[in-house]
Amino acid sequence: MDAKMMRESAANQSEDDMCVRKGPWTVEEDTILANYVAAHGEGQWNFVARCAGLNRTGKSCRLRWLNYLRPDVRRGNITLQEQLLILDLHSRWGNRWSKIAEHLPGRTDNEIKNYWRTRVIKQAKQLKCDVNSKQFRDTMQYVWIPRLLERIPASSEEQHGPGTEWRKPNYSCSPLCPGSELQVTSSSDDSERTGHPIGNGSVSQTIEQGDSLENIWSDENKWFLQEQLRDEVF
């Protein structure tokens, strides 16, 4: 089919948009879409939607295929390695979900985005800081990422042979930004749960020139942060 026919087809589609189906996909729809893509390949999603007899938009078909039906889509929990990679890549590229997803084979941008919003932003809220703040980034870089590295058994590295995307990042405590302040706020629940006398309030520390996180945190601050993070999924 040439481009002209595709356009005519697309033009006719606008009439059908009035009664286009939305919401969850049925097994029948999945089968139709999967069979059609298997026979004709990906792309031209508006055309696919129309010719496969699916009362869906092209966008909806594309999304369903990429996020669910594609044979190489990986399902299940995000592994520790994947978590680490997401944190690492997000620190470099920000919310470039599709770019990050390129480095996690089988994972979709949607899945990574959901992971970030449900897990990482939740952690930031618990720490009462903005997810884009330097405070949170430092906490991630100097606390969570090292903790993840500790939890990844050596054997798991063997599972990632040559040619795979996974690599163990080399993190070090570089000097922090002078003048910024690290702060963690606690609730009475924390002291009740842990028995530590810190109680309500917050701990904070202003960063001086040349400081690294390791040497600026007092023992109490370190302890508090560890307690905050002790049971986290990270």
Added chain:
DNA sequence: AAATCCGCCAACCGCAAGACT
């Protein structure tokens, strides 16, 4: 047992960029 809350995830929406006419 019923009601409510909350986390997770699939799917939708709006926008921007690029291709095409």
Added chain:
DNA sequence: TAGTCTTGCGGTTGGCGGATT
């Protein structure tokens, strides 16, 4: 060059199911 359409991306929402009250 302007208009139209497709594709891809990131933000947001709604519903489901498990946990809690």
